[in-house]
Amino acid sequence: MKMPVALVWLLAFTNVLLIRGESNDATICKDHFMLDPRPHSVSILEFGAVGDGKYLNTLAFQNAIFYLKSFADKGGAQLYVPPGKWLTGSFNLTSHLTLFLEKGATILASPDQSHWDTVSSLPSYGRGKRYRSLINGDNLLDVVITGDNGTFDGQGAVWWEWFESGTLNYSRPHIIELVSSKNILISNLTFLNAPSVNIHPVYCSHVHIRKVLIETTVDSPYVLGVVPDSSDNVCIQDSTITVGHDTISLKSGWDQYGINYNRPTTNVHLRNLSLKSPTGAGISFGSEMSGGISDVTVELLTIQSSHVGVAFRTTRGRGGYIRNITISGVILSRVDTAIVADGHTGSHADDKYDRDALPVVTRVLMRNFTGEGIGLAGKFTGIGESPFTSICLSDIHLQTSSESWVCSNVSGFSDDVSPEPCQELMSSPSSCFVGGGIYGGDTAARGYYSW
Numbered sequence: 001m002k003m004p005v006a007l008v009w010l011l012a013f014t015n016v017l018l019i020r021g022e023s024n025d026a027t028i029c030k031d032h033f034m035l036d037p038r039p040h041s042v043s044i045l046e047f048g049a050v051g052d053g054k055y056l057n058t059l060a061f062q063n064a065i066f067y068l069k070s071f072a073d074k075g076g077a078q079l080y081v082p083p084g085k086w087l088t089g090s091f092n093l094t095s096h097l098t099l100f101l102e103k104g105a106t107i108l109a110s111p112d113q114s115h116w117d118t119v120s121s122l123p124s125y126g127r128g129k130r131y132r133s134l135i136n137g138d139n140l141l142d143v144v145i146t147g148d149n150g151t152f153d154g155q156g157a158v159w160w161e162w163f164e165s166g167t168l169n170y171s172r173p174h175i176i177e178l179v180s181s182k183n184i185l186i187s188n189l190t191f192l193n194a195p196s197v198n199i200h201p202v203y204c205s206h207v208h209i210r211k212v213l214i215e216t217t218v219d220s221p222y223v224l225g226v227v228p229d230s231s232d233n234v235c236i237q238d239s240t241i242t243v244g245h246d247t248i249s250l251k252s253g254w255d256q257y258g259i260n261y262n263r264p265t266t267n268v269h270l271r272n273l274s275l276k277s278p279t280g281a282g283i284s285f286g287s288e289m290s291g292g293i294s295d296v297t298v299e300l301l302t303i304q305s306s307h308v309g310v311a312f313r314t315t316r317g318r319g320g321y322i323r324n325i326t327i328s329g330v331i332l333s334r335v336d337t338a339i340v341a342d343g344h345t346g347s348h349a350d351d352k353y354d355r356d357a358l359p360v361v362t363r364v365l366m367r368n369f370t371g372e373g374i375g376l377a378g379k380f381t382g383i384g385e386s387p388f389t390s391i392c393l394s395d396i397h398l399q400t401s402s403e404s405w406v407c408s409n410v411s412g413f414s415d416d417v418s419p420e421p422c423q424e425l426m427s428s429p430s431s432c433f434v435g436g437g438i439y440g441g442d443t444a445a446r447g448y449y450s451w
């Protein structure tokens with residue numbers, strides 16, 4: 001058995017944090033992390049940084065990280081960012097590093113495109129060069145990004161304009177992107193005005209995100225909150241996210257590129273989140289899910305003023321699967337459609353996708369939802385050759401303006417659901433996923449349909 005991540009908040013000075021141990025899959029959010037102080041700490045001021053919001057600090061950050069690399073085998077080190085506005089272009093992190101943003105410290109992303117270099121596409125997506133993200137990690141171990149509610153401000157307005165006018169030559173940068181990295185903690189921070197995705201862990205393991213506030217204006221085009229992508233053992237908890245598109249979106253690659261890369265998003269625990277997305281979804285699965293998405297437990301959500309509450313999206317050519325999903329304790333208010341499962345949505349990476357690569361959506365339990373100010377209760381449109389199966393709804397009560405559930409190519413079971421769902425969702429209870437999730441978080445749901 002793996003050691004649970006044990007966590008102790010040692011806050012003696014500000015040079016906190018190094019993650020020890022590995023998390024046990026079964027309790028991913030409930031683990032307790034071990035955070036030891038880093039033995040060394042340096043301030044960004046020691047590298048000539050100026051926090052006036054005008055001076056470009058990219059070199060200061062790059063030099064600081066370069067210097068701190070030498071502490072990797074000595075317990076790691078902390079880079080301390082004092083109060084101020086620290087304008088910078090993109091920089092890389094290193095292993096065994098804590099980046100600490102003091103109260104009143106804001107890292108401001110440069111809005112000048114010439115400060116951003118480009119990188120090739122991710123192998124599970126195949127297409128398209130992209131701008132490097134503001135904060136990057138590649139192949140890292142033990143990284144903590146935290147603070148006393150310091151801020152990353154992506155200054156995204158200029159990127160949103162370029163995106164909307166179609167003048168961008170590459171995909172927009174993210175605020176934080178971590179690739180092939182392990183043991184990551186992101187906590188106690190505010191993220192504002194992201195150019196596109198706020199936090200993107202891809203091919204990562206053991207990623208904990210807690211106590212973050214993510215905010216962009218709700219008309220920011222396709223700006224996403226957190227996107228766990230082909231990553232496992234991910235916990236996101238105690239956070240508030242308001243963005244222009246999906247607040248949390250689980251993904252795992254695009255069409256043939258994702259199928260070939262074959263790395264699922266699995267063992268994910270989302271807990272105690274307050275979400276808002278007027279043009280997107282609170283929680284979404286896909287539409288890029290070609291490496292598979294499984295074993296996800298979601299509990300204690302409030303989703304307000306959103307287009308969709310929970311969305312499952314896929315299309316022919318994706319391959320992959322979405323399965324073993326348990327979502328419970330969801331309070332919805334003013335949401336156009338509470339639940340969407342759509343098998344005909346999402347574009348293709350290119351025209352070489354395999355039309356016979358049919359995605360599978362099965363074993364989804366949704367339990368204990370309440371909603372007021374809901375438009376449509378649910379819309380389930382599966383794929384003819386690969387209908388959605390074992391979709392189970394229990395204890396779901398939605399005040400809707402139209403009574404309807406829309407269902408096609410879907411099967412499942414419902415118990416204590418109002419308004420009354422469609423026939424397709426009233427088949428035998430034996431079709432139900434024996435839910436409860438893998439985290440034992442919601443004991444009432446565990447074994448609920450245990451026959």
Ligand SMILES: *[C@@H]1O[C@H](CO)[C@@H](O)[C@H](O)[C@H]1NC(C)=O
Binds near residue numbers: 092
């Ligand atoms: C950042 O990391 C990438 C590889 O992920 C590398 O190509 C690039 O040169 C690095 N930049 C700096 C400034 O170290």
Ligand SMILES: *[C@@H]1O[C@H](CO)[C@@H](O)[C@H](O)[C@H]1NC(C)=O
Binds near residue numbers: 011146148149
């Ligand atoms: C998190 O932020 C709170 C409030 O700003 C602060 O009191 C606390 O020390 C921070 N915790 C860590 C681990 O930085």
Ligand SMILES: *[C@@H]1O[C@H](CO)[C@@H](O)[C@H](O)[C@H]1NC(C)=O
Binds near residue numbers: 149151190213
């Ligand atoms: C963190 O800062 C943001 C603004 O920068 C503020 O809205 C939020 O309330 C703060 N959170 C905490 C826990 O202090």
Ligand SMILES: *[C@@H]1O[C@H](CO)[C@@H](O)[C@H](O)[C@H]1NC(C)=O
Binds near residue numbers: 162
């Ligand atoms: C895209 O490239 C063209 C041609 O090089 C350039 O004129 C244009 O400014 C670029 N777009 C943006 C948003 O920089």
Ligand SMILES: *[C@@H]1O[C@H](CO)[C@@H](O)[C@H](O)[C@H]1NC(C)=O
Binds near residue numbers: 238239240
């Ligand atoms: C939920 O998260 C908020 C911070 O966003 C925290 O104040 C609250 O105590 C958490 N509630 C539970 C039940 O964990």
Ligand SMILES: *[C@@H]1O[C@H](CO)[C@@H](O)[C@H](O)[C@H]1NC(C)=O
Binds near residue numbers: 294295323363434
């Ligand atoms: C999903 O749940 C079923 C039934 O509980 C279990 O047999 C299976 O191993 C789980 N995992 C995946 C990835 O399907």
Ligand SMILES: *[C@@H]1O[C@H](CO)[C@@H](O)[C@H](O)[C@H]1NC(C)=O
Binds near residue numbers: 300
């Ligand atoms: C249902 O969800 C609500 C809101 O998240 C929670 O407070 C309540 O305890 C849950 N009820 C059951 C029976 O799990």
Ligand SMILES: *[C@@H]1O[C@H](CO)[C@@H](O)[C@H](O)[C@H]1NC(C)=O
Binds near residue numbers: 383384385407408409
């Ligand atoms: C199921 O899907 C097939 C193919 O997409 C479609 O022709 C059929 O009408 C669907 N069934 C229903 C009941 O809508």
